[in-house]
Amino acid sequence: MSAAPTAAARLDTALQHQEGDRVPFFLPATMHGAKLLDVPLPTYFGSAELVTHGQLRLLDRLGHDAVTCFLCAAGEVEPFGGKVLLYEDGPPNAGPPPLRAADLEGLEPPDPRASPVLCRSLEVARALRRQLGPYVPILGGAVAPFSLPAMQLGLGRWFELLDEAPSLSEHLLAVNETFCAAWSNALLEAGASAVALADPLASPIMVPRARYLALGLPALRRTISAIRGPVAVSTASAPCAQVAADL
Numbered sequence: 001m002s003a004a005p006t007a008a009a010r011l012d013t014a015l016q017h018q019e020g021d022r023v024p025f026f027l028p029a030t031m032h033g034a035k036l037l038d039v040p041l042p043t044y045f046g047s048a049e050l051v052t053h054g055q056l057r058l059l060d061r062l063g064h065d066a067v068t069c070f071l072c073a074a075g076e077v078e079p080f081g082g083k084v085l086l087y088e089d090g091p092p093n094a095g096p097p098p099l100r101a102a103d104l105e106g107l108e109p110p111d112p113r114a115s116p117v118l119c120r121s122l123e124v125a126r127a128l129r130r131q132l133g134p135y136v137p138i139l140g141g142a143v144a145p146f147s148l149p150a151m152q153l154g155l156g157r158w159f160e161l162l163d164e165a166p167s168l169s170e171h172l173l174a175v176n177e178t179f180c181a182a183w184s185n186a187l188l189e190a191g192a193s194a195v196a197l198a199d200p201l202a203s204p205i206m207v208p209r210a211r212y213l214a215l216g217l218p219a220l221r222r223t224i225s226a227i228r229g230p231v232a233v234s235t236a237s238a239p240c241a242q243v244a245a246d247l
Helices: 007-015 032-037 041-045 048-062 073-080 116-132 155-164 166-190 209-226
Strands: 138-143 194-198 231-234
Touching: 032 041, 032 048, 041 048, 048 116, 073 116, 073 138, 073 166, 116 138, 116 166, 138 166, 155 166, 166 194, 166 209, 194 209
Parallel strands: 138 194, 194 231
Antiparallel strands: none
């Protein structure tokens, strides 16, 4: 009997539109490792070692075909001056939006490594790669440039800025493109096999399709062109059928 394919080989077969031993699947479980290790969520998310162990335990328990070094989207506002709030009974969340319209004109892309949470994700990626070698895909995560302002400014202020200050909106998008590409490349260099870009504001239930096609999609294209590795795009939990063909 031939040996069972590795998770990476199984995924590669599927991506080539060929039939493998089974359909590869991935359950993006981020908090659940804390329960398996019986540690509080704030303790878990504060330790790259615990998150690594949690991902390995989940891989063993679930039998799926990838792990993730993603901790939380809120970490991506830390380099911009934001805070990550940790909770005992739920996922981390972003604190108050750190940016105001008055801050944007001279805003420069910060170093992703200025964030303790993002640095922890890089530690997890390196540790998982050491443990798993090339045999199991490791997925990193980043927020796309058009959606990141929801945490940087607040969703309402971002929508106002798009209408009232197009030049500032475009500048913030340019900053976010550079930041997103730098963060994605750091993940790939640390050991991630691919980066999933979350762009929930691509969904027509969030932003009119014409506006996304005019601003969000070009920003996404430019960002992907600067990322030195495989990229996947999702709209997170937002319905995407109407924009799927555009993506």
